[in-house]
Structure formats: structure tokens, C-alpha cells
Amino acid sequence: MKLLIVDDSKTMRMIIIRTLRKTSLGGHDVVQAGNGKEALDVIAAESPDVVISDWNMPEMNGLQLLQQLRANGNQVTFGFVTSESTSAMREQASEAGASFFVTKPFTPESLETSLTQVVA
Amino acid sequence: MIINEKTAEETWLDALVDATGETSNIFLDLGGIRVLRRSDCIPEFTNASFVSLVGDSSSIQVGIAASSDACQTLASRFLGMEEDDDELEHAEIVDAFGELANVVAGGVKQQIADQGETMFLGLPLVMEQRPQLSDGQSVISAECVMGDIPVCLLVIFTRKLN
Numbered sequence: 001m002k003l004l005i006v007d008d009s010k011t012m013r014m015i016i017i018r019t020l021r022k023t024s025l026g027g028h029d030v031v032q033a034g035n036g037k038e039a040l041d042v043i044a045a046e047s048p049d050v051v052i053s054d055w056n057m058p059e060m061n062g063l064q065l066l067q068q069l070r071a072n073g074n075q076v077t078f079g080f081v082t083s084e085s086t087s088a089m090r091e092q093a094s095e096a097g098a099s100f101f102v103t104k105p106f107t108p109e110s111l112e113t114s115l116t117q118v119v120a
Numbered sequence: 121m122i123i124n125e126k127t128a129e130e131t132w133l134d135a136l137v138d139a140t141g142e143t144s145n146i147f148l149d150l151g152g153i154r155v156l157r158r159s160d161c162i163p164e165f166t167n168a169s170f171v172s173l174v175g176d177s178s179s180i181q182v183g184i185a186a187s188s189d190a191c192q193t194l195a196s197r198f199l200g201m202e203e204d205d206d207e208l209e210h211a212e213i214v215d216a217f218g219e220l221a222n223v224v225a226g227g228v229k230q231q232i233a234d235q236g237e238t239m240f241l242g243l244p245l246v247m248e249q250r251p252q253l254s255d256g257q258s259v260i261s262a263e264c265v266m267g268d269i270p271v272c273l274l275v276i277f278t279r280k281l282n
Contacts (some may be wrong), residue, residue, distance in 0.1 A: 001270050008243075011199060011212065011218040014149065055261075056241055083226025084241055086233040103230070104223045107144035 001120065002029040006039040006065065007081075008057040012104070016052060016111075023112035025119065030108035036060025040068065048076065051120060055082035055089065066096045077118050081106065094116060128178075129260045132228070132275045133158070136182050137262055139177075139227025140273055143220065145213035148197040150267035157263045167191050169217045170276070171225035172176045172242035173232070181276040182215070182225050185251060190269050191217050218244035 003020070007013045013032050020026050031046050033039035035057045043051065051069075053062040060068070066078050079100035080093055090101050100114040126134070141153040145222040163185050170183035186194065195208055195216035208216075222244045229241055253259060263272050 009215055009222070011195070011216040011219045014199055056243065058243060083223045083229075085230055086224065086238070088238070104226060105143045105148055 001050070002031065002046060002048040004031050004033060004039065004042055004046065004055040006033045006036065006051060006057070008034050008054065010034075012047045012054065016047075019106065019108050019111050019114065022108040023115075025112060025115055036062060036065030036068070039065050042083050043069070043076065046058065050115070051076055051078045053078065055080055055084055055093075063092060063096060066093070066098060070097050079114065079118065081111070129258075129275065132180060132182070132232075132277075133260050133262055135228045135231040136224065136275055137264070138231065139224045139273065140184070140248060140264070140266070140271075142227055143223050144266040145224065147220075148194065148266065150269065153264050153266050155262050155264050158264070159261055160259060161261060162251050162253065162259055162268070162274070163261060163263065164250065165190075165272055166250055167217065167246070168274070169221035169244055169246045170251075170274075171221050171244050172207055173225060173229055173239040174242070175232075175237050175239035177237065178239075179278045181274075181278075182221070182228050183251070183274040183276070184221050184224065185272040185274060186217075186270070194220060194266070194271075214246050214248075217244065218246045221246075235244050238265055254278075 005013050005016050033042045037060045055062040077099050079098055081102045083104040085103035093101050097120040102114045144150045147153050165185035165187055168183050168185040170181045172181050184219045195213040259275055259276050261272050261274045
């Protein structure tokens with residue numbers, strides 16, 4: 001399985017990868033992108049099975065990325081790992097087709113619980 | 121009976137302290153945060169990371185200020201560095217310090233949203249100089265320690281123009 005991590009912070013991408021290594025999902029291939037626009041290119045080139053995306057990013061945010069993917073007919077499993085977590089945002093994410101929503105700061109357990117529900 | 125009602129400013133600072141404590145505990149493994157002193161001054165620290173929160177009734181910036189050494193230590197903790205790992209590059213420290221403020225600001229936004237105020241979160245801004253207030257701005261701050269790392273948490277308020 002291939003996971004794409006999209007976050008404008010390299011630090012946060014590293015933290016997500018480090019946290020995944022502490023879970024049962026640590027053995028999967030990981031590719032990275034720094035914003036939504038870059039992610040579209042990586043998705044086209046790498047065809048990841050799951051996209052784990054930040055929400056608030058420059059150039060193209062996570063919600064716009066998800067909406068663009070679905071508009072293009074791409075049904076890749078998509079979820080948010082974000083520092084913002086209001087009920088309105090969760091609703092928007094769900095309506096756009098997101099499968100999970102994890103709030104930072106997350107623990108290995110909370111990340112694993114959310115991801116295994118869609119990856120299993 | 122004496123009732124101590126918190127001001128709006130104190131409510132924001134409390135939310136910032138809580139969100140920073142949660143991040144310190146979960147991401148930095150520093151076991152929370154301890155407040156040493158509150159004031160209405162900008163600290164002497166020469167580095168600060170801010171995120172804006174903009175809503176209908178208020179516009180604020182929440183931030184963390186720290187010395188260069190403290191920034192380096194926080195970045196190392198944030199990235200889970202081991203003692204024998206290579207030293208972080210300057211850009212990595214800046215990115216980590218900015219992301220720390222971003223995660224904390226998200227926690228503040230969540231707490232304020234629970235009280236019914238909807239706000240929009242900006243992107244992190246890292247300053248490598250002592251923060252300064254502009255006209256129409258005021259600040260409330262808390263000198264704290266995260267583990268044994270001294271930091272100062274700041275909430276800067278900008279008066280909305282009519």
C-alpha cells in the first residue's frame with residue numbers, strides 16, 4: 001500500500017511518518033507533497049492508495065484538493081490530519097468525500113484508529 | 121461572595137495555555153506546561169511564531185516566543201530527534217517552530233468554536249526578532265516552562281476599525 005502525506009510543513013510530514021511507524025501501518029510506502037497543487041501531480045504519478053492531507057495550506061488547501069480529485073473522477077481514499085477541527089469543517093470534509101478526520105496533536109493510537117477503519 | 125469573572129483577554133490566554141499544554145504533552149513529550157507569570161508585556165525573547173485568528177467580532181494573533189536555544193530544543197523534541205542525530209538545519213527549526221504555533225492555534229480555535237465564535241486560521245509566521253506591537257494592538261502574555269524549556273505565550277489583539 002502507498003500513502004501520500006500532504007502538508008506544507010516538512011516537520012509535520014516527518015511527525016506523521018514517525019507516528020505511522022509506531023503503528024501497524026508503519027510498513028507502507030510513503031510519498032509526500034507540500035500543498036494541494038503538488039499533491040495532484042504526485043497522485044497522477046504515484047497513484048497512492050490513501051491520501052492523508054492537511055487542511056490549511058498555501059497554493060491549494062486540502063479541501064480544494066479533495067474537491068478537485070472528486071471532480072476529476074478520482075475516488076482515492078482521502079482523509080484530513082489537521083490542527084483545525086470544528087464541526088462545520090468536519091461536515092464540509094465529509095460532504096466532499098473524506099473518509100476520516102484526525103486532529104493535531106494526535107497520538108499513534110488516534111491516527112491508527114482512524115486509518116485502519118478505511119485501510120482494512 | 122466574590123465572583124472572579126475572566127476577561128475576554130484572559131479567556132484567550134487560558135485557551136492558548138491549554139492548547140500549548142496539550143501539544144507539549146502529546147507531540148513534545150514534555151509533560152504539559154507550567155505558567156510562571158502573566159503580564160501585558162512583550163517578552164525579551166528574540167524568536168516568535170504567530171498564527172492569526174480572524175472572526176467577525178475579534179482579530180487576534182496567538183504566538184509562542186522563545187530564545188534561539190529553546191527554539192532548537194523544541195524543534196528537536198517536535199521531530200523526535202535522538203541525541204546522535206545530525207543537528208537540525210536553520211530552515212528545519214523555523215518550520216518546526218511555525219508548525220508548533222499552527223497546532224496550538226488550531227487548539228485555540230477549537231476551544232473558541234466550542235463557545236460559539238467562528239474564526240478563520242491563517243498560516244504560521246515566524247519572526248527572528250523581538251515582536252513589536254503596532255498602533256491599535258495590545259498584548260497579554262504568559263511566561264511558562266514546557267518541561268524545563270522557557271517560553272512565553274502571547275495573544276495580540278487588534279482593534280477592529282469602524
